[in-house]
Amino acid sequence: MKFLKVRWMAVCLMAICCLGLLGIHTNTASAQAKAPLLGVNDVLLDSNTIRPVMENNKLYVPIVTLSQKMGISTSVSGRTLQLTGHNRSFTLDVTNGDVFERGGRTMVPIRTLADAFGFTITIPSTHVYRIQNANASLSDTQFLNKFAAEIKQYAAVKPGKASNAGTKGNTSPSSRTIYLSFDDGPTAHTSQLLDILDKYNAKATFFMLGPEIRQHSTVMKRMVEAGHGLGLHGMTHQVKKIYASPAAALAEMNQDNEILFQATGQRTSLIRTPYGSKPYLNKAFRDQLTGAGYHIWDWNVDSNDWRYTKNPEHFEQTVLSDIRRLTKQGRTPVVLMHDKPSTIKVLPQIMAALQKEGYSFEPLNGNLTPLNFWNDHH
Numbered sequence: 001m002k003f004l005k006v007r008w009m010a011v012c013l014m015a016i017c018c019l020g021l022l023g024i025h026t027n028t029a030s031a032q033a034k035a036p037l038l039g040v041n042d043v044l045l046d047s048n049t050i051r052p053v054m055e056n057n058k059l060y061v062p063i064v065t066l067s068q069k070m071g072i073s074t075s076v077s078g079r080t081l082q083l084t085g086h087n088r089s090f091t092l093d094v095t096n097g098d099v100f101e102r103g104g105r106t107m108v109p110i111r112t113l114a115d116a117f118g119f120t121i122t123i124p125s126t127h128v129y130r131i132q133n134a135n136a137s138l139s140d141t142q143f144l145n146k147f148a149a150e151i152k153q154y155a156a157v158k159p160g161k162a163s164n165a166g167t168k169g170n171t172s173p174s175s176r177t178i179y180l181s182f183d184d185g186p187t188a189h190t191s192q193l194l195d196i197l198d199k200y201n202a203k204a205t206f207f208m209l210g211p212e213i214r215q216h217s218t219v220m221k222r223m224v225e226a227g228h229g230l231g232l233h234g235m236t237h238q239v240k241k242i243y244a245s246p247a248a249a250l251a252e253m254n255q256d257n258e259i260l261f262q263a264t265g266q267r268t269s270l271i272r273t274p275y276g277s278k279p280y281l282n283k284a285f286r287d288q289l290t291g292a293g294y295h296i297w298d299w300n301v302d303s304n305d306w307r308y309t310k311n312p313e314h315f316e317q318t319v320l321s322d323i324r325r326l327t328k329q330g331r332t333p334v335v336l337m338h339d340k341p342s343t344i345k346v347l348p349q350i351m352a353a354l355q356k357e358g359y360s361f362e363p364l365n366g367n368l369t370p371l372n373f374w375n376d377h378h
Helices: 002-021 063-069 110-116 140-146 148-156 190-199 210-215 218-225 246-264 283-291 313-328 341-356
Strands: 037-040 053-055 058-062 073-077 080-085 088-093 100-102 105-109 120-125 128-132 176-185 204-208 229-232 334-338 359-361
Touching (some): 037 063, 037 148, 058 063, 058 100, 063 073, 063 105, 110 120, 110 128, 120 140, 128 140, 140 148, 190 218, 190 341, 204 210, 210 246, 229 246, 246 283, 313 341, 341 359
Parallel strands (some): 037 128, 176 204, 176 334, 176 359, 204 229
Antiparallel strands (some): 053 058, 058 105, 073 080, 080 088, 100 105, 120 128
């Protein structure tokens, strides 16, 4: 009996090792967030058919099933999956990279599939990820209105133990997503900023400078625990230094990322270059950064808060009107602000007005297609 027990344990260990060698992750972590609904262009997909999963704040999708919905054909040869469609082809080695098997399906990050075939990703509401290309005719707002009943029904289903405690607050299907971002921190005032965000149950994204992270590392733990987005802003914020060469720009982001890792145990792929990705960031700089795996984010609402440090009320109404204008156009606002006392002074009024109008505040993440002045997917 003892011999059989030992032999059975050996067989189990061997099976686990084989799964690892094949690149298949078992993902037995119990704390998984409820996955959102998926839309492809103007169609909302059946969640029971697609069954995406959320792991470590990243959305994974069954690549074969979703490919079919995107008009992409698939063929399997050994451990290689070949995908063809939209005048493009993509080969996936299922034994390498960020791939795992779940319920007999090969799961990959949604961004991997979208980028490979020129689709963009938006998050019209907390419960919906939408993949779209030039064939989409509906704006995100129109998409939400068209499928309001289905989204409402899905949102009403309470997740079990796999629920994400961070997704509370206004999650109705008619809510509108907005991405607040703060540059140049952290500072001695970041705790006040986090207090305001907590009050409105809001998440934001911080594009931070390496020296500031090092100097104000104590606030970083709170930022991470609250679920805010972490982004890089370089080291010097000086044009002549960071834009001295493509290698210099990459070196600043890499160094910033290492400092972030030392402070939080996390690295990030989200970056915002000082003064935006144009005019200083030319193609050679951009290619160097994106080639290293970084995703470049700019903005479509500029608060100009740095201009009005003595009278911040001057930009309050401008920000609100710009956000409302973009929403009417079916575009998701990404707001540029700075981690400054003057901005913190008027932030509660801005957030109160937006929350009253049905906006929800979410962090940027690696699943999203970046908004940048290059209008590309990097």
